[in-house]
Amino acid sequence: MSVTSLAVSASNPISNYDLRKVLDKLGHKLKPEEEPDYLVLLQALDESVESVMNLPDYEPTSDIERFPRKNVNYPKPEENTHGGWAWKCTIQDTKLNNGPLSGREIVIKDNIAVSGVDCLLGTSMFTGWKPTADATVVTRILEAGGTITGKAVCENLSLGATSFSAATGPVHNPFARGYSTGGSSSGCGLLIASGEADMGMGGDQGGSVRIPASWCGLFGFKPTFGLVPYTGIAPLEPTIDHTGPMTRTCLDNAILLKSIAGRDDLDDRCAGAPLPSELPDYPGTLFAMKDADMPLKGFKIGMVKEGFEICKKGGLNDPRVGVKVQEAAEKWRELGAVVEDVSIPMHDLGATLWVCIARMGSLPVLWGGMSGRSGYQMTELTKKMHNIRTEEGWDNTPWSPKNMILNGTYLWDKHPELYGKAINQIRRLRAIYDEALSRYNVLVMPTIPYLPTTHAPREASVLEKISRSLGQIFNTSPFNATGHPSLSMPVGMLPAREDKNIRFPVGLQITGRHMDEMSIYKAAFAWEAKFDWKEL
Numbered sequence: 233m234s235v236t237s238l239a240v241s242a243s244n245p246i247s248n249y250d251l252r253k254v255l256d257k258l259g260h261k262l263k264p265e266e267e268p269d270y271l272v273l274l275q276a277l278d279e280s281v282e283s284v285m286n287l288p289d290y291e292p293t294s295d296i297e298r299f300p301r302k303n304v305n306y307p308k309p310e311e312n313t314h315g316g317w318a319w320k321c322t323i324q325d326t327k328l329n330n331g332p333l334s335g336r337e338i339v340i341k342d343n344i345a346v347s348g349v350d351c352l353l354g355t356s357m358f359t360g361w362k363p364t365a366d367a368t369v370v371t372r373i374l375e376a377g378g379t380i381t382g383k384a385v386c387e388n389l390s391l392g393a394t395s396f397s398a399a400t401g402p403v404h405n406p407f408a409r410g411y412s413t414g415g416s417s418s419g420c421g422l423l424i425a426s427g428e429a430d431m432g433m434g435g436d437q438g439g440s441v442r443i444p445a446s447w448c449g450l451f452g453f454k455p456t457f458g459l460v461p462y463t464g465i466a467p468l469e470p471t472i473d474h475t476g477p478m479t480r481t482c483l484d485n486a487i488l489l490k491s492i493a494g495r496d497d498l499d500d501r502c503a504g505a506p507l508p509s510e511l512p513d514y515p516g517t518l519f520a521m522k523d524a525d526m527p528l529k530g531f532k533i534g535m536v537k538e539g540f541e542i543c544k545k546g547g548l549n550d551p552r553v554g555v556k557v558q559e560a561a562e563k564w565r566e567l568g569a570v571v572e573d574v575s576i577p578m579h580d581l582g583a584t585l586w587v588c589i590a591r592m593g594s595l596p597v598l599w600g601g602m603s604g605r606s607g608y609q610m611t612e613l614t615k616k617m618h619n620i621r622t623e624e625g626w627d628n629t630p631w632s633p634k635n636m637i638l639n640g641t642y643l644w645d646k647h648p649e650l651y652g653k654a655i656n657q658i659r660r661l662r663a664i665y666d667e668a669l670s671r672y673n674v675l676v677m678p679t680i681p682y683l684p685t686t687h688a689p690r691e692a693s694v695l696e697k698i699s700r701s702l703g704q705i706f707n708t709s710p711f712n713a714t715g716h717p718s719l720s721m722p723v724g725m726l727p728a729r730e731d732k733n734i735r736f737p738v739g740l741q742i743t744g745r746h747m748d749e750m751s752i753y754k755a756a757f758a759w760e761a762k763f764d765w766k767e768l
């Protein structure tokens with residue numbers, strides 16, 4: 233029997249009680265005379281979907297014979313002094329592999345699926361999720377000869393821009409214990425900067441690759457929307473989700489991006505992206521310019537005024553960060569580039585538009601459990617996430633997702649058209665950045681307007697916890713929504729305001745035209761070759 237055949241068997245377990253439960257959820261009633269008909273229709277639907285529920289799942293498979301999962305273990309405290317490891321493992325090709333990543337130890341943010349290795353997602357809302365398929369980026373790293381050495385701590389459901397929200401505990405900044413690495417790819421920030429790993433893959437919905445890159449002194453790239461498949465990665469909101477490489481040098485970043493980018497015909501966001509074989513040769517192009525005298529002759533760089541001004545707006549914002557980044561940008565002139573100020577007033581609205589999209593658009597993920605796009609959903613993750621709807625699940629939901637769910641539910645009720653309005657305004661914002669990018673090869677600004685903050689204690693109030701990251705995503709999140717490629721690179725150091733003996737890195741963000749990662753790399757590589765950020 234199915235929805236198209238309405239005969240109802242007497243044994244059908246669905247009852248008036250189930251219908252009432254549905255109505256309670258909706259907060260509405262049916263007219264008494266309508267009830268029997270809707271009940272029959274529900275019963276027919278119920279039988280029909282049983283045929284799908286009875287099927288085995290049909291997820292992509294991964295080649296675990298060629299890439300066996302070895303030494304899979306939860307790290308001991310003494311191996312995890314700074315809290316960056318979520319899980320350890322050793323995975324590499326069993327065939328001779330001289331690919332571009334051979335000999336490199338690579339960590340994977342713990343919201344990216346690695347088959348056979350527990351995925352914690354930074355949360356205590358559920359336990360025991362062990363993906364059965366590798367994310368596309370994981371497969372590509374292994375095929376390129378890389379060794380995956382573990383999962384790096386992810387802030388709770390990727391929702392923290394600082395690093396004290398993960399269920400496994402705080403992740404400490406490599407430059408000063410007790411301070412944030414930035415999030416939500418916090419483990420990657422720590423492990424790569426401290427040398428415990430060579431490279432890593434992070435996730436970036438509002439800045440989560442670039443923020444820890446900035447606070448830990450790394451190159452962290454959020455590539456153009458759709459260039460790198462998001463297949464097999466726990467989502468937040470389908471129009472802002474990105475994954476990208478985090479490394480200690482620009483050339484390494486280019487090597488890793490080249491290994492993972494290009495469409496996979498599973499993630500529909502990649503439909504317009506080149507195939508992996510059609511990508512520009514990022515590392516080869518950089519290598520060829522390494523001895524050039526004036527490598528950026530004719531290159532035009534626009535310093536976005538609004539992105540610098542935020543540093544002067546009080547609170548946590550630190551005017552010294554703006555000055556440091558400006559001084560670093562002016563050094564590009566010594567390499568032949570033109571560096572000018574450009575004003576983009578709508579930039580100021582970008583983060584607020586992002587907030588509308590992130591809060592409202594993430595509800596199907598956070599409250600519903602949706603776990604992918606067309607092509608492939610991680611059905612086990614959906615089941616686990618749905619746990620949040622139980623009383624116990626809700627009580628175990630930490631402050632950051634709780635706040636998101638309250639915000640999103642409130643906004644859908646109060647302004648149902650707000651999501652659409654924000655999406656449409658993003659189209660305008662993209663056109664405005666594109667106009668500036670028709671006059672400049674790249675745009676620059678500070679990645680974050682202030683230095684790392686200390687961890688909030690576990691017992692601190694929700695407000696206290698969230699306030700340590702307020703304003704942090706002002707310059708990063710607009711480009712999640714508009715899709716422009718953006719890289720954070722280290723350009724200097726500053727002493728902490730409260731303790732001159734502590735010095736933290738300062739990150740500069742370079743944003744380019746859609747699918748023009750190459751120009752960003754050229755600007756970063758030329759600067760890095762000439763100046764030593766640790767000495768500035």
Ligand SMILES: NC(=O)c1ccccc1
Nearest residue numbers: 390393436437438439440
């Ligand atoms: N996942 C993210 O990129 C993020 C960044 C900042 C705040 C919330 C989320």
